[in-house]
Amino acid sequence: MGFLMTTIIFFVAGVVASVLVRLCCNRGPSTNLFHLTLVITATVCCWMMWAIVYLAQLKPLIVPILSEGE
Amino acid sequence: MGDYRGLNVRRDRGGCCPPMDLMRSEAMQLVRIIVPVESAHLTLSYLGDLGLFQFKDLNADKSPFQRTYANQIKRCGEMARKLRLFREQMAKAGIAHSEMAMTQTRIDFDEMEIKLGELEAELIEVNSNNEKLQRSYNELLEYMLVLKKAGEFFYSAQSSATAQHREIEARQIGDGSIDSPLLLEQEMLTDPSKQVKLGFVSGLVPKEKAMAFERILFRATRGNMYLRQAAVDDPVIDPISGEKIAKNVFVVFYSGERAKTKILKICEAFGANRYPFTDDIGKQMQMISEVSGKITELKTTIDLGMLHRDNILKNISYQFEQWNNLVRTEKAIYHTLNMLSLDVTKKCLVAEGWSPVFATSQIQDALQRATYDSNSQVGSIFQVLHTKESPPTYFQTNKFTSAFQEIVDAYGIAKYQEANPGVYTIITFPFLFAVMFGDWGHGMCLLLATLMLIFREKKLSSQKLGDIMEMMFGGRYVIMMMALFSIYTGLIYNEFFSVPFEMFGRSAYACRDPSCRDATTDGLVKVREAYPFGVDPKWHGSRTELPFLNSLKMKMSILLGVAQMNLGIILSYFNAKFFSNSLNTWYQFIPQLIFLNSLFGYLSLLIIVKWCTGSQADLYHVMIYMFLSPTDDLGENQLFPGQKTLQLVLLLLALISVPWMLFPKPILLRKQHNERHQGQSYTVIHNTEESLEIEEDHDSHDHEEFEFSEVFVHQLIHTIEFVLGAVSNTASYLRLWALSLAHSELSSVFYEKVLLLAWGFNNIAILIIGIVVFVCATIGVLLVMETLSAFLHALRLHWVEFQNKFYEGDGYKFAPFSFALLADEED
Numbered sequence: 031m032g033f034l035m036t037t038i039i040f041f042v043a044g045v046v047a048s049v050l051v052r053l054c055c056n057r058g059p060s061t062n063l064f065h066l067t068l069v070i071t072a073t074v075c076c077w078m079m080w081a082i083v084y085l086a087q088l089k090p091l092i093v094p095i096l097s098e099g100e
Numbered sequence: 101m102g103d104y105r106g107l108n109v110r111r112d113r114g115g116c117c118p119p120m121d122l123m124r125s126e127a128m129q130l131v132r133i134i135v136p137v138e139s140a141h142l143t144l145s146y147l148g149d150l151g152l153f154q155f156k157d158l159n160a161d162k163s164p165f166q167r168t169y170a171n172q173i174k175r176c177g178e179m180a181r182k183l184r185l186f187r188e189q190m191a192k193a194g195i196a197h198s199e200m201a202m203t204q205t206r207i208d209f210d211e212m213e214i215k216l217g218e219l220e221a222e223l224i225e226v227n228s229n230n231e232k233l234q235r236s237y238n239e240l241l242e243y244m245l246v247l248k249k250a251g252e253f254f255y256s257a258q259s260s261a262t263a264q265h266r267e268i269e270a271r272q273i274g275d276g277s278i279d280s281p282l283l284l285e286q287e288m289l290t291d292p293s294k295q296v297k298l299g300f301v302s303g304l305v306p307k308e309k310a311m312a313f314e315r316i317l318f319r320a321t322r323g324n325m326y327l328r329q330a331a332v333d334d335p336v337i338d339p340i341s342g343e344k345i346a347k348n349v350f351v352v353f354y355s356g357e358r359a360k361t362k363i364l365k366i367c368e369a370f371g372a373n374r375y376p377f378t379d380d381i382g383k384q385m386q387m388i389s390e391v392s393g394k395i396t397e398l399k400t401t402i403d404l405g406m407l408h409r410d411n412i413l414k415n416i417s418y419q420f421e422q423w424n425n426l427v428r429t430e431k432a433i434y435h436t437l438n439m440l441s442l443d444v445t446k447k448c449l450v451a452e453g454w455s456p457v458f459a460t461s462q463i464q465d466a467l468q469r470a471t472y473d474s475n476s477q478v479g480s481i482f483q484v485l486h487t488k489e490s491p492p493t494y495f496q497t498n499k500f501t502s503a504f505q506e507i508v509d510a511y512g513i514a515k516y517q518e519a520n521p522g523v524y525t526i527i528t529f530p531f532l533f534a535v536m537f538g539d540w541g542h543g544m545c546l547l548l549a550t551l552m553l554i555f556r557e558k559k560l561s562s563q564k565l566g567d568i569m570e571m572m573f574g575g576r577y578v579i580m581m582m583a584l585f586s587i588y589t590g591l592i593y594n595e596f597f598s599v600p601f602e603m604f605g606r607s608a609y610a611c612r613d614p615s616c617r618d619a620t621t622d623g624l625v626k627v628r629e630a631y632p633f634g635v636d637p638k639w640h641g642s643r644t645e646l647p648f649l650n651s652l653k654m655k656m657s658i659l660l661g662v663a664q665m666n667l668g669i670i671l672s673y674f675n676a677k678f679f680s681n682s683l684n685t686w687y688q689f690i691p692q693l694i695f696l697n698s699l700f701g702y703l704s705l706l707i708i709v710k711w712c713t714g715s716q717a718d719l720y721h722v723m724i725y726m727f728l729s730p731t732d733d734l735g736e737n738q739l740f741p742g743q744k745t746l747q748l749v750l751l752l753l754a755l756i757s758v759p760w761m762l763f764p765k766p767i768l769l770r771k772q773h774n775e776r777h778q779g780q781s782y783t784v785i786h787n788t789e790e791s792l793e794i795e796e797d798h799d800s801h802d803h804e805e806f807e808f809s810e811v812f813v814h815q816l817i818h819t820i821e822f823v824l825g826a827v828s829n830t831a832s833y834l835r836l837w838a839l840s841l842a843h844s845e846l847s848s849v850f851y852e853k854v855l856l857l858a859w860g861f862n863n864i865a866i867l868i869i870g871i872v873v874f875v876c877a878t879i880g881v882l883l884v885m886e887t888l889s890a891f892l893h894a895l896r897l898h899w900v901e902f903q904n905k906f907y908e909g910d911g912y913k914f915a916p917f918s919f920a921l922l923a924d925e926e927d
Contacts, residue, residue, distance in 0.1 A: 036632065064121035064523065071527040076588060079535070080633065082659055083592050086652045087608070087630040089714025094609055094642035095623035 033084060037077065044073035117674065122501060124517045124678070126456040128491035128914070133451040133467065134481040139474035140440070140449045144433045144917070146466040151918025152459040154492060156452045158441040167438040175213060176431035182216045183424055186416050189223060195413050197420040209430055212423060223412055230405045237398045238339035239373070240391055242304050242347075246375045247388050249330045249349035250302045254379055300353045300379075301363055305372035306338075307331065307346040313370045317352060320362045326353040339373070351377070429919050436917050448478075452485070454492050454914065460484075491516050494914035501526065503578045511899045512909025517678070519671045521903050528664060530581035532897055535660065536839035536890040537582070539847055540590030541597040542882055547583035550576050582891075592634040593840075597878070598848035600637035607631060609638040649844070653837040655707045661833025661901065662700045665826075668905030669693050675906055687765040691757035692822055692905075698750035698757075700830050709739045726751060762819045766812040773806040821904075829901040835893050843886055850877045 048069045052062060131153075135143050147153050159167055190197060305313050314327055328351045335344040350372070352363055367374055378384060440449040455463055460482075467480040493514050497505045501522070507529065508514070508522040537543070553560065553576040560573055572579070594600045608631050609624040624638060631637075635652075639645045669692050676684035706719050717737040725732060726747050734744055854877065858870020903909070 032629070060119045061121045063118060064123070067120065067523060068527055071524055072531075075527060075531045075585075078660065078663065079531075079589060079592055079656075082656045083634055083652065084630060084632075085708060085711040086655065087636060088711055090626065090648070091714065091716065092644050092648055093623040093625060094636075094638045094648075095621070095644050096619045096642050098620055 033081070033088075036080065036084070040073060040077040040080070044069060044077075047073065117678075120523070122495055122497070122505070122523050123520055125493040125495050125514060125520070125911075126458065126914075128454050128494065128516070129457050129460070130485040130487045130489065130491070131453060131455050131463070132481075132483045132485050133453075133463075134443070134448050134483070135440075135451065135467075136448050136471075136476050136478045136480070137446070139470050139476035139480065140437060141433060142474045143467060143470035143480060144436055145429070146470045147463065148429065148433065148436075148917055148919045148922075150459070150462055150466050151916050151920055152455055153463060154454045154914055154916050155436050155439045156454075157439040158450070158452060159439060164438075168442055169434040169437045172434040173431060173438070176427055176434060179213060179216055179423075179427045180431065182220045183420070183427060185220065186223070186413070186420060189227075189409075190413050190417055190420070193410055193413050195410065195417050197417040207422070207426060209426070212426065216423070219412065219416060223409070226405065226409045226412065230402065230409065233398060233402050233405060234342070235339045237395065237402060238337045238342075240395050240398065242336055242339065242373060243375045244388070244391050244395065245332055245336065246302050246304060246349050246377060247384060247391065249332070250351050250377050251381075251384050251388075252330070253328050253351055254384075255381075298353050298355055299360055300351055300377070301360070301367065301374055302349070302351040302377040303367060303372050303374035304332070304336070304347045305329075305350055305367075305370055307348050309370050309372075310348045310350075313350075313366070313372065316366055316370075317363060320366060321354060321359050324355065324359060325363070327351070338371075340371070425923075428922060432917070432919065432922050455916075456494055456914075490911070492914040493517075493911040495520065495522070500577045503575045504529065506574070507578070507895065507898070508903075509913070511903060512907070513911045513913045515908045515911040518908055518911075519675050519678070519906060521668075521671070521898065521907055524667065524671075524902075525898055526581070528667075528902070529894055529898055530578065530585045532660070532664075532836065533582045533890050533894040534585030534589040535656075535836045536893060537586045537843060537886060538589035538593040538840055539595045539597065539843065539882075540587040541595075541599075542847070542878070542886075543583050543586030543588075543590050545879075545883055546579060546586065546887065550579040550583055554580065582887075593844065594635045594637055594640070595844060595847070598844060598851045600635075600640040602637045604633035605631065607636050607638045609636060650837070650841065653840055654834060655711075657833045657836040658700070658830060659704050659707060660836065661830055661897075662696070662704045664833075664897075664902050665696060665829060665905060666693070666701075668902045669696065672906035683765055683768055687768070688761060688818075691760040694753050695757040695761070695823065696826050698754040699826065702747075702750050706739060713739065715739050758819065758823060761822065762815060766808065766815050769811055770806060770808050825904065829904075832901055833897065835897070839890055839893055843882070843890070846886070847878075847882055850874055850882070 048066050051065045051069055055065065056062060133143075164170060164173075187197070310329060314329070317325055317327060329348045330350075332347050332349060335346045337343070338345050338347075354360060354363055364374070366372075378387070437449070440451045443450055464482050467482060470476075471479045493516055495505055495514075504526045505520075505522045508520065508525055514520050534543070553573055557576070565573055590596065591603075606628065608626050608628045610627045611619050612622070612625050620643075623642075623644065635649070639648055669689065672692070673685060673689045676682070676689055703719070703723060706717075706722060709715070710717060710719065717739050722734065722737050722739075725734075730748055730751050731744075738744075851874070854870055854874045858867050858874075861867070
């Protein structure tokens with residue numbers, strides 16, 4: 031599960047979601063575009079959040095040092 | 101200025117991009133409607149049902165009394181007052197008015213006015229009768245008390261007097277022959293002709309005034325009186341005020357007429373009700389029976405009266421809601437009619453106002469129906485006017501989008517047809533909230549709470565809720581989105597009430613050797629690829645957790661902030677394109693984009709490169725020395741080859757883009773203005789009257805003075821705001837880090853210091869207390885307070901950091917004449 035693979039999963043999820051929204055509530059072109067914008071924005075937000083956390087752990091400069099008690 | 105020109109061009113071209121719901125407010129048109137007087141009322145009633153027309157007040161210079169329909173409004177006010185009286189009476193009698201109108205028959209306004217008047221008169225009469233009866237009933241009750249209590253006084257006094265009398269008589273018989281020294285007294289007692297007739301007054305006086313009453317009586321009669329008082333056990337209803345007061349029954353004995361008048365006056369002053377009384381016991385008995393007979397009689401009469409009143413009120417209650425609606429709509433109609441100007445011929449009314457373009461056919465249809473239904477000979481005229489005035493902003497929202505649009509509107513109503521941040525707010529607002537509120541346990545709690553509101557939507561929307569509940573209910577879909585995103589970010593942060601789970605595969609870290617000796621000194625080692633989804637669970641509770649999370653969250657805040665600010669700048673491009681304002685594109689959008697990205701876009705790039713390469717470079721150092729000494733060698737802080745050249749180029753670009761933002765736009769605006777002016781002086785060739793008229797119209801608008809200094813100062817402020825804002829806004833996004841840190845620390849404190857501590861005692865009672873404290877703290881602090889604070893910070897990030905990149909927000913809201921809105925306002 032590399033960076034690229036998960037990114038592709040996010041992309042596919044975004045595409046599937048937009049297709050579903052298009053199929054489920056088709057209410058004219060302007061509303062469809064609105065729904066598409068929402069889905070894309072949401073997908074991009076979620077992907078960014080994941081990508082940031084993933085990249086930060088890719089080559090960490092510090093490692094977990096367990097507390098004394100454990 | 102340029103924007104208004106663009107607005108006119110847009111009418112021909114229809115914008116830049118395919119239309120999107122909610123992105124641009126509805127296209128509006130200024131409309132003039134000419135209605136014959138006879139069908140005006142019906143027309144307005146139909147338009148009010150439609151609710152898509154905003155009337156302009158054409159009589160703004162007239163006072164409310166000078167307007168055409170002032171009289172009708174007065175009548176409506178009077179009827180509303182009557183209805184309020186009915187509502188009060190019904191509330192007093194405990195009769196609920198039925199919410200649903202019983203019959204949907206159309207009631208005539210005049211008929212209703214008469215009926216309301218009759219009902220009011222009847223109700224008032226019944227009430228006053230009842231009041232009178234009630235008063236005499238209370239008087240009789242008091243009288244009864246006086247009769248009983250005073251009777252007791254007399255009885256006891258008489259028995260003691262007869263005892264005395266007997267004693268004296270006995271003494272007389274015993275030593276009648278001896279000249280006793282008491283002779284004088286004896287004579288006085290026995291000689292009836294010399295006996296002074298003592299008068300008395302009896303009644304009730306309020307208990308709290310009793311002392312003062314006695315004192316004043318004493319003083320006024322110089323002690324020549326005798327007062328007896330007895331407290332009444334239960335408070336009695338005062339017949340005059342109708343209130344319950346504790347009272348004393350009194351009897352005052354006096355002698356002489358003058359004393360009597362004085363006492364009567366004092367009684368009046370103290371509000372003491374006097375009742376006649378006799379000292380004859382036979383008569384007393386007779387009166388008591390008489391009064392009690394009267395009391396029962398009155399009681400039945402009063403009950404009958406109440407029943408009658410309740411019947412009237414019940415009859416009113418069936419139709420109350422319908423009447424109330426009718427009066428409200430009539431009042432609104434006449435109020436709106438007053439905004440129309442009366443034609444010179446007084447045969448038709450002229451209305452002007454805004455309506456969405458899409459509603460044209462609906463409005464025309466309503467006008468036609470009104471003409472037909474009112475049997476008017478002449479139809480109404482519908483006419484679209486051209487104007488330079490900025491139209492109102494109208495977004496068609498549904499129950500999901502309306503709350504998000506409210507968030508944007510709370511900052512400022514969008515300028516007519518400018519890009520609406522609401523479109524992106526629907527996602528980015530809950531997302532930024534969730535970045536600060538990342539915990540999927542808390543997210544689930546929030547989701548459950550809001551789902552409860554959503555499932556009971558139909559029931560709750562008809563109810564009256566409290567202030568706070570109302571707000572929660574209004575924002576239920578916002579809270580739902582916030583909860584969904586916090587579940588997602590909670591999974592990323594790997595926190596469930598601050599507890600991590602190893603859900604998405606195995607942790608990347610492990611001990612160096614099987615004994616795990618140096619795990620607490622040197623730490624674990626990375627043995628696998630990075631944890632695939634979210635923060636590695638091994639970080640939790642480790643000594644390096646905070647340094648790692650701080651660095652991660654701080655960098656994340658900057659990356660998210662730069663992304664959102666770029667989105668804002670891109671939206672400003674769509675605005676410029678939409679209003680065909682190429683000046684804004686070239687001299688505002690492009691330099692802004694370059695400036696932000698050459699500084700903070702570069703920082704974001706550095707962050708990502710640092711993560712990907714695992715370099716030890718100090719990013720602060722790189723950013724600071726990029727300005728202080730851009731030509732110096734980077735040394736060990738170099739992240740990639742050619743970094744120095746890139747930095748120099750970026751710095752140069754940033755420096756160029758500041759004057760680029762500042763100077764060209766005002767200069768070009770002046771040039772455009774001058775050209776337009778010159779052009780005008782040459783083109784006045786048309787001689788036809790029509791074109792002259794248009795020209796006049798045109799002139800009045802275009803002849804505004806072009807103040808170069810003003811435009812320049814405006815642009816200067818704008819530039820400074822942007823340049824400084826780029827730095828401060830980026831810093832402002834660090835609140836994402838701070839709040840998210842606070843949230844995770846608080847929740848881990850509650851988990852470890854309360855729940856785990858209580859668990860450690862191995863005692864059921866302590867455990868239960870611990871769970872209760874944990875639940876209360878989680879709900880009170882984390883779910884309520886933290887939600888509020890994260891909400892406010894997300895709000896600020898949208899209002900200031902995001903919207904100041906493109907949003908003008910100086911429009912005004914479309915306020916149509918609508919009966920549906922009217923009902924909401926009343927409640």
